[in-house]
Amino acid sequence: MKNKDLLNRSLQAVWHPCTQMKQHEHLPLVPMQSGDGVWLKDADGKRYLDAVSSWWVNIFGHNNPCIKDAIKQQLDTLEHVMLAGFTHEPVVELSEILAELTGLGHAFYASDGASATEIALKMSFHYWRNTDKPEKKQFISLQNSYHGETLGALGVTDVAIFKDTYAALLTQSAQMPSPDFRFSENGESAEDFALRCAQSLEDYVAEHHHELAAFIIEPLVQCAAGMGMYSPVYLKRAREICNQYDVHLIADEIAVGFGRAGTMFACEQAGIRPDFICLSKGITGGYLPLSTVLMTDDVYAAFYDDSTTKAFLHSHSYTGNPLACSAALATLAIFEVDDVVNKNKQTAATINDKMKVLTDLPIKHLRSQGMMFAFDVKTESAAFANTFYQQSLEHGLLVRPIGNTIYFMPPYVINEAEIDFLVQTTKLSIEASL
Numbered sequence: 001m002k003n004k005d006l007l008n009r010s011l012q013a014v015w016h017p018c019t020q021m022k023q024h025e026h027l028p029l030v031p032m033q034s035g036d037g038v039w040l041k042d043a044d045g046k047r048y049l050d051a052v053s054s055w056w057v058n059i060f061g062h063n064n065p066c067i068k069d070a071i072k073q074q075l076d077t078l079e080h081v082m083l084a085g086f087t088h089e090p091v092v093e094l095s096e097i098l099a100e101l102t103g104l105g106h107a108f109y110a111s112d113g114a115s116a117t118e119i120a121l122k123m124s125f126h127y128w129r130n131t132d133k134p135e136k137k138q139f140i141s142l143q144n145s146y147h148g149e150t151l152g153a154l155g156v157t158d159v160a161i162f163k164d165t166y167a168a169l170l171t172q173s174a175q176m177p178s179p180d181f182r183f184s185e186n187g188e189s190a191e192d193f194a195l196r197c198a199q200s201l202e203d204y205v206a207e208h209h210h211e212l213a214a215f216i217i218e219p220l221v222q223c224a225a226g227m228g229m230y231s232p233v234y235l236k237r238a239r240e241i242c243n244q245y246d247v248h249l250i251a252d253e254i255a256v257g258f259g260r261a262g263t264m265f266a267c268e269q270a271g272i273r274p275d276f277i278c279l280s281k282g283i284t285g286g287y288l289p290l291s292t293v294l295m296t297d298d299v300y301a302a303f304y305d306d307s308t309t310k311a312f313l314h315s316h317s318y319t320g321n322p323l324a325c326s327a328a329l330a331t332l333a334i335f336e337v338d339d340v341v342n343k344n345k346q347t348a349a350t351i352n353d354k355m356k357v358l359t360d361l362p363i364k365h366l367r368s369q370g371m372m373f374a375f376d377v378k379t380e381s382a383a384f385a386n387t388f389y390q391q392s393l394e395h396g397l398l399v400r401p402i403g404n405t406i407y408f409m410p411p412y413v414i415n416e417a418e419i420d421f422l423v424q425t426t427k428l429s430i431e432a433s434l
């Protein structure tokens, strides 16, 4: 099957996500047929370097032998069993390891990031009901935050293009000033700016804490907002403020977790432990859909009761799927065996170094956090993002800009020659798009 046949059939049968389908009249879909390492290959045999890890999930490359073998082995044993009333070894082992890594006691499972957000929000709300504070039912998040696109998650998301159409369906929440250091004043350090934003958070929480259930935040990087990065000091202050005023802190580490922000979990860089952590994306190395929420023992204990209505009556059919859990166990084993978090420091240093050539171009805010790299292109052209995207694809590179922000979130296995290709092709594609 060649590219053209497959893309025509796809347009007839598939409604693609996050897409105005009419745009495919002039922007062709790319039918992918196989993958290996950082590379994807289309149906005509052309290769593309996957610089966004297939929507930030594929941390150890395509066709990864360890993860593939683990799934195959599990496939011969138990493909699925419902998790209500039943359990199995992969889910138990995974929960034990995640508890050790996060310092949080129990893991509640789902399949996608947005479902993890829903679970954390519902659980926080329900916690306050169970502990006789039912008036604590409001949520706060950051300006420009992104927590997923189901209705509850969209309620705490602050990206107009995803949210405004559905405003009438959404639960209201309040947005706190974002500590993204691109918004700082001239001469103000990232830390000072973060502390100034934390002061606004404190002012709001001090006034509204009696009605607040939780503050949900993307630790260190607001990814969908265009890789807005901020100082860990904000997280530290947020933890203190939430402690002081008895408000839950939900860390949405769906995008930044599993080494992406430079440590296993981003909260580690602020030395804090959230009340809830939401995990997904890299958890299975990009092989199977899996998400989880871990919470403190205090939260767990508030649901442990003779009363059924005090229980968390929430479920998804594929919760804790054994195949997905076995992929996650293999992913976590790679972290351990290959000392991934430390190795990534070297890879990140190489990428940062090679990206210096991009400063010859009209760009600003060249920034990085762990294995996330971004900069903003100074251009007035409204068509820039589309033109750049098409140019880079033409040259065998998959990068999806967010407005004028170009970012790389490559699989951790990217090598030096591939980094050269990534940077040089980006440079070339920007030059052709200005």
Ligand SMILES: Cc1ncc(COP(=O)(O)O)c(C=O)c1O
Pocket: 112, 113, 114, 115, 117, 146, 147, 148, 149, 218, 223, 224, 252, 253, 254, 255, 256, 280, 281
């Ligand atoms: C921080 C954050 N939270 C939640 C989500 C939603 O995850 P999913 O797309 O798997 O529903 C995303 C997705 O990009 C994300 O970046």
